[in-house]
Amino acid sequence: MIITNRLKNQHLLWRAGFGPTASDAPSLGNISQKKMWEQLIKSSSKSPDKINVASNRFDGLMQGIKDIEKMKELSKEDKKELRRQSADDLKNLNVSWMNEMITGKDQLREKMSLFWHGHFACRVINIYFQQELLDVIRQNALGNFGDLLKGVSKSASMLQFLNNQQNKKQHPNENFAREVMELFTMGRGNYTEEDVKEAARAFTGWGFNLQGEFVFREKQHDDGGKTFLGKTGNYNGDDIIDILLEQSQTSVFITKKLYRFLVNEDIDSTKVDWLAKRFHQSNYDIKKLLTDIFTADWFYEEKNIGTQIKSPIVLLAGIRRILPLQLSDDLSQLLFQKALGQTLFYPPNVAGWPGGKNWIDSSTLMLRLRIPQIIAANETINIQTKPDDDVMMGMSSEERMAAKMNKDYADKGVNVTVDWNSVINMFDNVSRDQLLQQISDTLLQSQSRVNTTVLEKYLKTDTRENYIKSAMINVMSTPEYQLC
Amino acid sequence: MLIKRREFIQVGSLATASLMLPKFLKAFEVPRLVPAGNKIVVVIQFSGGNDGLNTVIPVRNDIYYSSRPKLGITKDNALSLTDEVGLHPSLTGLKSLYDDGSLGILNSVGYPNPDRSHFRSMDIWQTAANSNEYLTSGWIGRYLDAQCIGCDKPTQALEIDDILSLALKGQNKNGLAFKDPRKLYSSSNENYFKEINAGHHHEEETVDYLYKTMSETLSSADYIYKQSKLHPTGSEYPKTGLGKSLKTIASLILSDINTKVYYVSLGSFDTHVGQENKQKQLFTEFSDAVSAFTADMKTNNRFDDVLLFTFSEFGRRVSQNASGGTDHGTANNMFLISGALKQKGIINAMPDLSDLQEGDLKYKMDFKNVYATVLNKWLNADDASILGKQYELLNFI
Numbered sequence: 001m002i003i004t005n006r007l008k009n010q011h012l013l014w015r016a017g018f019g020p021t022a023s024d025a026p027s028l029g030n031i032s033q034k035k036m037w038e039q040l041i042k043s044s045s046k047s048p049d050k051i052n053v054a055s056n057r058f059d060g061l062m063q064g065i066k067d068i069e070k071m072k073e074l075s076k077e078d079k080k081e082l083r084r085q086s087a088d089d090l091k092n093l094n095v096s097w098m099n100e101m102i103t104g105k106d107q108l109r110e111k112m113s114l115f116w117h118g119h120f121a122c123r124v125i126n127i128y129f130q131q132e133l134l135d136v137i138r139q140n141a142l143g144n145f146g147d148l149l150k151g152v153s154k155s156a157s158m159l160q161f162l163n164n165q166q167n168k169k170q171h172p173n174e175n176f177a178r179e180v181m182e183l184f185t186m187g188r189g190n191y192t193e194e195d196v197k198e199a200a201r202a203f204t205g206w207g208f209n210l211q212g213e214f215v216f217r218e219k220q221h222d223d224g225g226k227t228f229l230g231k232t233g234n235y236n237g238d239d240i241i242d243i244l245l246e247q248s249q250t251s252v253f254i255t256k257k258l259y260r261f262l263v264n265e266d267i268d269s270t271k272v273d274w275l276a277k278r279f280h281q282s283n284y285d286i287k288k289l290l291t292d293i294f295t296a297d298w299f300y301e302e303k304n305i306g307t308q309i310k311s312p313i314v315l316l317a318g319i320r321r322i323l324p325l326q327l328s329d330d331l332s333q334l335l336f337q338k339a340l341g342q343t344l345f346y347p348p349n350v351a352g353w354p355g356g357k358n359w360i361d362s363s364t365l366m367l368r369l370r371i372p373q374i375i376a377a378n379e380t381i382n383i384q385t386k387p388d389d390d391v392m393m394g395m396s397s398e399e400r401m402a403a404k405m406n407k408d409y410a411d412k413g414v415n416v417t418v419d420w421n422s423v424i425n426m427f428d429n430v431s432r433d434q435l436l437q438q439i440s441d442t443l444l445q446s447q448s449r450v451n452t453t454v455l456e457k458y459l460k461t462d463t464r465e466n467y468i469k470s471a472m473i474n475v476m477s478t479p480e481y482q483l484c
Numbered sequence: 485m486l487i488k489r490r491e492f493i494q495v496g497s498l499a500t501a502s503l504m505l506p507k508f509l510k511a512f513e514v515p516r517l518v519p520a521g522n523k524i525v526v527v528i529q530f531s532g533g534n535d536g537l538n539t540v541i542p543v544r545n546d547i548y549y550s551s552r553p554k555l556g557i558t559k560d561n562a563l564s565l566t567d568e569v570g571l572h573p574s575l576t577g578l579k580s581l582y583d584d585g586s587l588g589i590l591n592s593v594g595y596p597n598p599d600r601s602h603f604r605s606m607d608i609w610q611t612a613a614n615s616n617e618y619l620t621s622g623w624i625g626r627y628l629d630a631q632c633i634g635c636d637k638p639t640q641a642l643e644i645d646d647i648l649s650l651a652l653k654g655q656n657k658n659g660l661a662f663k664d665p666r667k668l669y670s671s672s673n674e675n676y677f678k679e680i681n682a683g684h685h686h687e688e689e690t691v692d693y694l695y696k697t698m699s700e701t702l703s704s705a706d707y708i709y710k711q712s713k714l715h716p717t718g719s720e721y722p723k724t725g726l727g728k729s730l731k732t733i734a735s736l737i738l739s740d741i742n743t744k745v746y747y748v749s750l751g752s753f754d755t756h757v758g759q760e761n762k763q764k765q766l767f768t769e770f771s772d773a774v775s776a777f778t779a780d781m782k783t784n785n786r787f788d789d790v791l792l793f794t795f796s797e798f799g800r801r802v803s804q805n806a807s808g809g810t811d812h813g814t815a816n817n818m819f820l821i822s823g824a825l826k827q828k829g830i831i832n833a834m835p836d837l838s839d840l841q842e843g844d845l846k847y848k849m850d851f852k853n854v855y856a857t858v859l860n861k862w863l864n865a866d867d868a869s870i871l872g873k874q875y876e877l878l879n880f881i
Binding site for chain 2: 309354369
């Protein structure tokens with residue numbers, strides 16, 4: 001394969017963002033990777049605005065409940081209503097964040113936020129807590145890993161999800177302490193069960209109030225001496241996190257995971273060791289680590305290009321960037337997310353989405369191949385996703401309504417309007433005999449290409465416009481398009 | 485500006501496409517008879533946490549009735565199994581199976597440190613993980629990994645659903661999900677997919693993996709559809725979701741297909757409110773569908789080869805709540821149904837309601853013992869490697 005300048009730039013845009021847009025695609029051959037990387041950094045340098053979607057209704061319900069104790073006084077019905085409204089608002093948070101990924105200039109920030117969203121995977125149905133955690137992640141996505149870790153560790157979402165509200169001096173709960181080490185910093189095998197116990201004691205008293213603010217409950221904190229990773233002192237939670245950050249294993253663990261996400265599922269340990277060392281030396285400067293990766297020659301080597309399976313979110317966002325479109329119902333995106341196995345704010349568990357080949361089974365692959373067609377032809381989809389009992393909460397009438405909505409949706413299909421002019425404009429300067437090649441090169445990162453003769457059979461040839469449209473859709477409906 | 489689907493699709497020649505099928509797909513076309521005595525498992529998942537205490541009812545237990553003044557099912561209303569035990573009134577089909585010696589009941593099945601979140605607990609049951617570990621593959625998927633090395637048919641485990649459950653995802657192999665054999669994949673692009681598949685000759689590992697999955701899906705779709713038409717069952721099934729699914733499963737069991745495990749869900753059993761009606765409705769659907777299915781298997785002399793079992797991610801609390809329902813609990817019962825059970829009826833002790841943990845049943849049997857037994861004794865599989873540990877085997881088969 002000839003690795004053209006355009007291919008390298010597209011590679012960078014897919015890995016450091018969600019792929020090229022219809023408007024920037026034509027000029028991608030004329031810029032260097034270094035320049036493009038500088039642009040990506042620059043357009044993500046501004047602090048992001050917080051995404052705030054909590055509805056007035058939810059706000060209203062929360063009014064008057066000032067503390068956890070009062071929450072207990074709420075009637076069962078009110079509590080249920082609160083949770084239901086919260087679950088609804090979470091859908092809007094999902095859609096708003098997706099929109100940032102699709103239309104936002106800060107591609108690098110959102111892509112890294114998606115990484116951290118999977119790394120600090122958290123499944124709670126409280127819109128305040130979730131939008132606060134998302135804000136911590138987006139604010140720190142390119143900053144300092146230590147700040148990010150502390151912010152996440154003190155977020156109501158994570159403290160609730162990992163039961164640290166129940167971690168008290170008299171009855172320690174080890175869940176949070178364990179996952180901080182196993183999943184967030186060092187990885188299994190680098191600490192003992194005794195370290196988990198001692199860390200849990202240090203985190204006693206870390207909690208939150210109903211507004212989602214961090215609260216340190218001194219009475220519940222165990223201020224006795226602890227021995228953690230070979231050190232002894234009257235440690236609190238911050239001390240434990242600092243000790244974890246001192247460990248070079250933490251930088252190796254994070255770098256390895258990031259390498260898998262950004263570069264290749266196959267780890268090159270020499271490169272990871274080099275990157276991790278520098279990450280540790282920089283005191284966990286995420287932007288520096290990313291610069292090390294994206295400005296390295298090896299990042300643009302053939303074996304790293306087009307060999308990654310797009311996650312459902314990357315796939316869906318990528319389609320919408322290159323195929324500008326309007327949906328009659330934004331929430332329909334959630335159906336796709338769910339059916340493809342990645343719903344934002346609903347990770348499978350605290351370990352996050354496993355990724356790679358795990359995205360693919362026959363159902364998800366066939367749906368992936370059909371999505372461009374569904375969008376372009378306004379086709380109906382006939383899929384019923386599995387119910388989520390944690391969200392349904394046994395409300396049979398709610399459940400019935402959700403099922404009905406699902407059915408309405410399947411019957412009607414989603415109303416999509418594709419802005420085909422932008423798509424056609426992409427190829428203004430391309431001659432007819434070069435069109436198919438150019439379309440493939442714009443859409444695909446893989447070395448493999450569908451045989452042109454086979455493809456041509458399925459293309460519309462009456463007008464140049466229809467030819468481009470049908471070529472776009474057919475090339476996107478291939479296994480190759482699943483890769484970036 | 486919209487373009488119509490038809491504009492994209494030109495009719496390709498299926499005949500041409502099939503001539504171009506890669507060699508490994510040709511294997512699908514060679515008929516291979518399933519040997520007699522081929523053992524089959526049908527798993528029915530009760531999604532949402534079924535209330536086991538109102539399913540298999542301790543009809544002479546005072547604690548049961550005092551904890552459930554409204555929700556408790558009286559001895560008169562329950563279908564009597566023994567002096568002590570009754571079945572939910574809607575489970576008439578199960579009562580017949582009990583009388584017939586084809587029903588086994590396991591009580592107090594669960595796992596240590598239970599999780600009360602539906603999602604997490606279902607995750608644990610589907611992956612057979614311990615409650616503090618996270619696995620990305622399911623127990624049936626790992627059975628496929630072990631069983632299916634070098635095999636060309638990914639149809640050994642099938643789920644009747646639009647979306648594949650984690651239970652059927654392996655590390656290397658996945659089961660296959662479909663609702664209707666005819667519509668396993670959308671036909672709109674069938675020819676296109678077949679042709680690009682036939683034309684694919686590349687060495688790239690990941691691309692190849694995707695093409696392999698695609699071609700396996702396409703050819704499995706053909707294979708399953710053909711098999712389902714081979715000996716379609718003539719028996720009557722209820723026209724419910726589960727009825728239709730079990731009818732599809734029966735037709736496939738009667739064919740020559742190589743499927744060993746079928747998986748289907750029923751729900752939602754999340755009965756915080758209005759439990760009485762909800763459970764009644766679901767149990768009627770369950771009982772009627774299973775009655776039709778077992779009768780069908782008997783007529784066709786296959787009932788001794790089929791083991792059907794049910795599970796739910798957790799049971800409910802012993803006490804009823806204020807909304808005519810029950811909240812999330814822990815241990816639960818499982819139904820085992822087959823013509824070849826070695827232990828029948830109520831296999832182990834009923835739950836001890838005087839020995840609870842914060843109002844919840846204590847589990848007495850790890851569900852992984854059941855999986856190990858099914859894998860080892862029924863499917864002849866290496867249970868220890870699939871479950872990551874040797875679990876003691878039970879004697880019900």
